[in-house]
Amino acid sequence: MIEFSLWDILRNLLLALRWTAALSLVAFIGGGLTGALLLYARLAGGRVTDRLIGLYVQLFQGTPLLMQLFLAYFGIALFGIDVSAWTAAALALTLYTSAFLTEIWRGCVASVPKGQWEASSSLALSFVEQMRYVILPQATRVAIAPTVGFLVQVIKGTALASVIGFVELTKAGTMISNTTFKPFTVFGFVALLYFALCFPVSLTARYLERKTYGPRH
Amino acid sequence: MVPAIDNAPGSRLVVEITALRKSFGEVEVLKGIDLNVHQGEVIAIIGKSGSGKSTLLRCINGLETFDDGALRVDGKQLLHESPTAMRELRQHVGMIFQSFNLFPHLSVGRNVMLAPTLVKKRSKTEAAERARTLLERVGLADKFDAMPDQLSGGQQQRVAIARSLAMDPAVLLCDEITSALDPELVGEVLRVVELLAQEGMTLLMVTHEMNFARKVSDRVIFMHQGRVHEMGPPEELFGSPRTPELKQFLSSLHD
Amino acid sequence: MRIQLDFAAVLSQWPLLLNGIAWTIALTTVATLIGMLLGILCAQMRAKGPVAVRFGVGAYIELIRNTPFIVQLFFIFFGLPVAGVRLSPETAAFIAIVLNLGAYAAEIVRAGVEATPRGQIEAAVSLALTPFQVFTRVVLPPALKKVWPATVSQIVIVMLGSSVCGQISVPELSYAANLIQSNNFRAFESFIVAALLYLALSVVLRKFLNWAGPRLLFGR
């Protein structure tokens, strides 16, 4: 049996942490882009589009991320495509993120007072101009803090990719713990690494929130 | 209806304040207050904003601690160190606030019943019966089951009065209880207070309603910069003020 | 290419699924009841306790909120036995889920408690209520009412998150689905059925909490 020193454990976990970060970024950026497209469709489209996207959101918010990962993994395989854990995880997390972000952003757009829509319409602005110059600038201000806050949920969500066999931080932790028989140390480290990744993001989100609404909120 | 207690002022001391001092940080807000309140006496406290009127009332029921001097209510020394003693004292001192402060999640009846059931361990039925009597007395017999946010400001303030009375206080402190009300609702609250005064309730009220103070109070206190600047019967204080500060204060009200 | 789906092979295992649902509900119920109490307690300790307690509670809340639930569960189930605490999967799951909701509830409750107008508290104090009575009778009910929507959302999130407990073989719903697919090799269908059951559970749970909250917790 190979002896693992504390440093060996930490080094291996840090290597795996890169994959957690990579998966988080892919999901966050991919989900952000998809979410923005969905938001546009929802605002520009008719009632049916709105309903459909609402359903999409409810499906992702009303089922466990774990099931979504399993479904992506086994669902793509149904089409005879040999799917890697990375692809399945990236796909599932991207869709998951897009559903949450599009809903967060819709709330931010809705928080822009009705009078702003009416005023900009009365100036004969087109829909795109209205969005570009009046609504989005105001909505963005409100949206930044919750968006950054949701990044924490995405990072934590990537831990579930371990369950379909993608070797990120949590999976690496399980593997190392199985070979070293030091689960207390290993999972302690794993937790601290997630904390080191997430806590600064949480603090940033809180700081931004205070900046948006002022100190008393 | 509670029978009117006929007690000539001068019988028994309900509140005794001697050399009371209170500072907020560096600023001394009360600079040695001496005041005795007799049972059944109605006292109006007037004075400019910031003269320490609220602070004085809040000291009497222990919402603020004071730095120096002594304060007795119903013969008992006020001891901040003992929470039990403070709660005992507060059972004898009712307070009504400018902003009503009804509990929004409780119906009107339950607002009135809460303290008697929790503090005095009255039974629900007994407390409810008493609450109905008190609500009737403030003219709100039909609002027992209403929620506070369904009432007007004047009605809410009358519920707050009933809520205080439910603890059978020896003295009732009122801090500008009509200041948050629309003008047309002031009268209904003042009428209740007047009724209490006639029934012999000991009242200590900060007010900006000079006509009311003149009509109901036995004694008026003019506070100025943390001191009792002038004190006397209303006719005297309003009719022939002695100090320039009071003259100026009274004339400023007519503008 | 034709994809053939066979849901009958999954649905015929309904006793397993039913048992899974029962476990999911049990986990959620315990998390809600004890987790909310823990959250209220922590919110108060963080606001009013001595400095050391405030720091300790703050550290607990931030640690839980900034690490994945699965890692918390693994740490408790795999890690603690090394430190001498041997737990059954079910016990470990109950502990993990309570600690998890407790941390989120603490933050939610704190926001509600902080929003209490000072006058409400002063009115209660001058009616001679004890500090405990002031908190439970005057501060808490409106605070909970105010933050109930956020609380409901968090409880639903915890219910969905409880699917992770299957990973340490707690026989909840996702575990049942896993068991079924390992027997009949109908993985996709199993997880579709499980996902739909979760969806139904989340809708019902939300409805139930929105109904029960006003009635049981803050009157009307």
Ligand SMILES: Nc1ncnc2c1ncn2[C@@H]1O[C@H](COP(=O)(O)OP(=O)(O)OP(=O)(O)O)[C@@H](O)[C@H]1O
């Ligand atoms: N909690 C506090 N902290 C610091 N200063 C305070 C506090 N409460 C009152 N003060 C100060 O004490 C002084 C007296 O305040 P107080 O509220 O007793 O005046 P008041 O006579 O009731 O005035 P008003 O007519 O405006 O109600 C004011 O200068 C006020 O700024």
Ligand SMILES: [Mg+2]
């Ligand atoms: Mg005042």
